[in-house]
Amino acid sequence: MTTTARAQKAPDTRGPVRRLLTSFGFQIIAALILGIGAGLLAVAGGANGDNKTPLFATLDTIGSAYVTLLKAAVVPLIFTAIVASISNLRRVQNAARLAGQTLLWFAITAFIAVSIGIVLGLVIQPGAKAGDGLQTGEPHTVGTWWNFLIGLIPQNFLGLTVSSSFDADAQIVSSGVSFNILQVIVVATVIGIAALKAGKKAEPFLVFTESLLKVIQRVLWWIIRIAPLGTFGLIGAAVVKYGWDKLTSLAWFAGAIYVGLALVVFVVYPILVKTHGLSIKQYFSGVWPAVQLGFVSRSSIGTLPLTERVAERNLGVPRSYASFAVPLGATTKMDGCAAIYPAIAAIFVAQFFGVELSVVQYLLIVIVSVFGSAATAGTTGATVMLTLTLSTLGLPLEGVGLLLAIDPILDMGRTAVNVAGQALVPTIVAKREGIIDLDLYNAPRNGLPFAEDVDDDADAAEPTAGKEPVTAS
Numbered sequence: 001m002t003t004t005a006r007a008q009k010a011p012d013t014r015g016p017v018r019r020l021l022t023s024f025g026f027q028i029i030a031a032l033i034l035g036i037g038a039g040l041l042a043v044a045g046g047a048n049g050d051n052k053t054p055l056f057a058t059l060d061t062i063g064s065a066y067v068t069l070l071k072a073a074v075v076p077l078i079f080t081a082i083v084a085s086i087s088n089l090r091r092v093q094n095a096a097r098l099a100g101q102t103l104l105w106f107a108i109t110a111f112i113a114v115s116i117g118i119v120l121g122l123v124i125q126p127g128a129k130a131g132d133g134l135q136t137g138e139p140h141t142v143g144t145w146w147n148f149l150i151g152l153i154p155q156n157f158l159g160l161t162v163s164s165s166f167d168a169d170a171q172i173v174s175s176g177v178s179f180n181i182l183q184v185i186v187v188a189t190v191i192g193i194a195a196l197k198a199g200k201k202a203e204p205f206l207v208f209t210e211s212l213l214k215v216i217q218r219v220l221w222w223i224i225r226i227a228p229l230g231t232f233g234l235i236g237a238a239v240v241k242y243g244w245d246k247l248t249s250l251a252w253f254a255g256a257i258y259v260g261l262a263l264v265v266f267v268v269y270p271i272l273v274k275t276h277g278l279s280i281k282q283y284f285s286g287v288w289p290a291v292q293l294g295f296v297s298r299s300s301i302g303t304l305p306l307t308e309r310v311a312e313r314n315l316g317v318p319r320s321y322a323s324f325a326v327p328l329g330a331t332t333k334m335d336g337c338a339a340i341y342p343a344i345a346a347i348f349v350a351q352f353f354g355v356e357l358s359v360v361q362y363l364l365i366v367i368v369s370v371f372g373s374a375a376t377a378g379t380t381g382a383t384v385m386l387t388l389t390l391s392t393l394g395l396p397l398e399g400v401g402l403l404l405a406i407d408p409i410l411d412m413g414r415t416a417v418n419v420a421g422q423a424l425v426p427t428i429v430a431k432r433e434g435i436i437d438l439d440l441y442n443a444p445r446n447g448l449p450f451a452e453d454v455d456d457d458a459d460a461a462e463p464t465a466g467k468e469p470v471t472a473s
Contacts, residue, residue, distance in 0.1 A: 028292045031231040035059070035296075038232070039239025047240045059236035063296075066230025070302040073220050077305050079188045080213040081323035086192030087206045098433060102325050105425045106333045107370050109272070113264050113335040114369035117343025118362060120260050126253035126344065127351025185327055220305045227293055227306075234296040238408065250406050253348050260340040261413045265420050272424065276431045278441065285445045286314030287423045294419035298411045300337075303419050304330045314445070315427045316437030322426055329422035336414030336421075337382040339369045342389040349390060349399035361393050368392050382407070382414060 038059055047056035195202040270280045290307040297303055308326040311317040317325070343365050350357050368389050383400065390397055430436035 027228040028231055028289070031228040032235050032292075032296070035232040035235030036239055039236040042236065042240050056237065056240045059233045059240070062233025063230060063235075063237045064233075066226070066233060067297050067299060067302045069223050069230075070297065070305060071299070073216065073223060073305050074301055075184055076212070076216050077220060077308075078184050078327045080209050080216060081308070081319075082185065082188035082327070083192040083195065084206070084210045084213050085320045085323040086189065086196060087209070094433075098321055098429060099324070101429045101432065102328065102425060105428055106329065109268070109335055109421055109425065110333075110339045110370045111366065112268055113260075113339035114343045114366050116263050116268070117260050117340040117369075118347065118365060120256045121344045121347030124252060124256045124259075125351060126250075126256045127348040129252040185331070217309075220309070224289075224306055224309070227289070231292070231296045238296070238412070241408065250403065253344070253403070254406055254410060256344050257341060257410050258413055260344060261336055261417045264335055264340060265417050269420060269424055272428060276428055278427070278431060282441055283315070283424070283427070286310055286441070287420055290419050290423060291416050295412050295416040298408065298415050300330045300334065300415055300418045300422065303415070307419050307422050311423045311426050313440065314443075315423060315430075316440035317426045317430045318435050318437070321430060321435065325426035325429070326422055329425060333422050333425060334385075334414075334418045336417035337411075338385045340417070341382050341410065341414055342369060342386045345386050345403060346389045346393060346395060349395050349402065350393075352399065352402060353396060355395060357393070364392055365389060382411060 038055065042053055042055040042059065045053050045055060047053040052060070195206055269283075273280050273283045287310055290303055290310045293306055294300065294303040300307075304327060307330065308322055311322045311326050312319050346365055347357070349355075386400055386403075387397055390399060427436065427441075
């Protein structure tokens with residue numbers, strides 16, 4: 001079992017009030033409450049989706065700017081982390097076994113989640129209880145297995161895509177750059193393997209990559225420090241944009257989704273943690289910063305840097321393994337978006353249109369949920385995953401339009417569960433393979449976002465890389 005010796009910290013002499021006010025968890029919760037209050041104040045001032053008052057515009061700008069900052073760190077973080085971790089594979093025994101165990105537990109937890117979704121859909125019957133006034137509509141994007149295979153092929157060095165929109169006079173109205181995270185992983189993996197094969201001649205490149213990774217992690221830590229500010233803007237803008245009145249006609253459907261999400265994160269995950277001999281309290285306190293950010297940002301990719309960090313710093317997952325497992329999970333491990341949601345939503349659509357599903361079709365829901373989340377990698381997960389499920393079952397795709405009105409509200413819970421699972425599986429695998437740092441896992445949090453708050457000294461936070469061989473036994 002791998003453990004890490006860490007320097008003793010000076011006793012905390014702060015008073016209880018100061019400790020509370022400087023607690024990361026308290027700051028996030030306070031930001032949530034203040035954000036809701038600011039959102040309600042903006043609504044009272046006449047703000048809505050079509051009327052952007054100054055307060056609403058400020059909240060929206062703060063929230064979107066923070067998500068943009070997080071996403072800006074994703075590509076360089078994943079690229080440098082994967083290349084650096086591949087260079088450390090010579091110190092890791094049974095690396096293929098680690099990868100196999102990770103994929104196996106992705107599938108196991110997805111199977112449990114989709115089974116819960118099917119049971120809830122059959123028991124609650126949300127499609128039969130839908131309110132009046134719902135309108136069908138064709139989805140803008142449809143997920144297919146073919147698109148997934150094509151998406152594996154990088155379009156350029158980092159899988160970047162530039163898009164522009166034009167007005168009637170062929171003038172550019174807006175433009176933007178996006179990236180396919182799965183393509184980034186493919187490129188980084190290939191380059192990392194090539195660097196290993198190049199031997200000593202690639203040492204300067206690997207040293208530079210590891211140094212660049214430490215710089216990016218320091219910048220990332222600064223971004224994480226201002227998470228409460230981003231939370232304030234995101235939740236405030238969400239109150240104005242979506243509100244809770246849209247839940248009326250789809251209350252049973254929304255209730256079924258959130259019951260399913262709660263069962264997964266508060267029942268299934270704790271059982272898995274406990275059966276592997278780990279503390280449930282430590283798991284939740286460790287993963288909580290990432291779950292909170294996932295809830296308000298509604299982006300597993302945007303939360304990825306923080307998810308990877310809590311896996312390493314709070315849950316004791318070795319960096320050389322976490323830098324593979326967490327990014328992979330952020331694209332293919334989505335118990336909320338790719339298991340609970342498509343299962344209940346597909347049953348909802350079938351019930352709404354009066355289609356009787358057969359046993360074979362229920363089995364197809366399971367198969368698509370367990371294996372299909374990879375087909376949505378780098379795209380809008382939940383909607384694409386739902387269209388993939390509906391097309392596989394032969395259900396009308398226009399049923400997607402029934403659910404779009406409340407999708408942002410559901411997406412908050414879905415993403416929080418996604419993030420919790422993306423940190424859980426690497427933790428379980430690390431424990432099963434004997435490479436988890438139990439001292440880090442069981443360390444007191446003291447209200448801090450990470451077990452040790454030492455201004456992001458990357459060497460102090462790294463369990464094993466570069467110090468001794470990591471053995472997957």
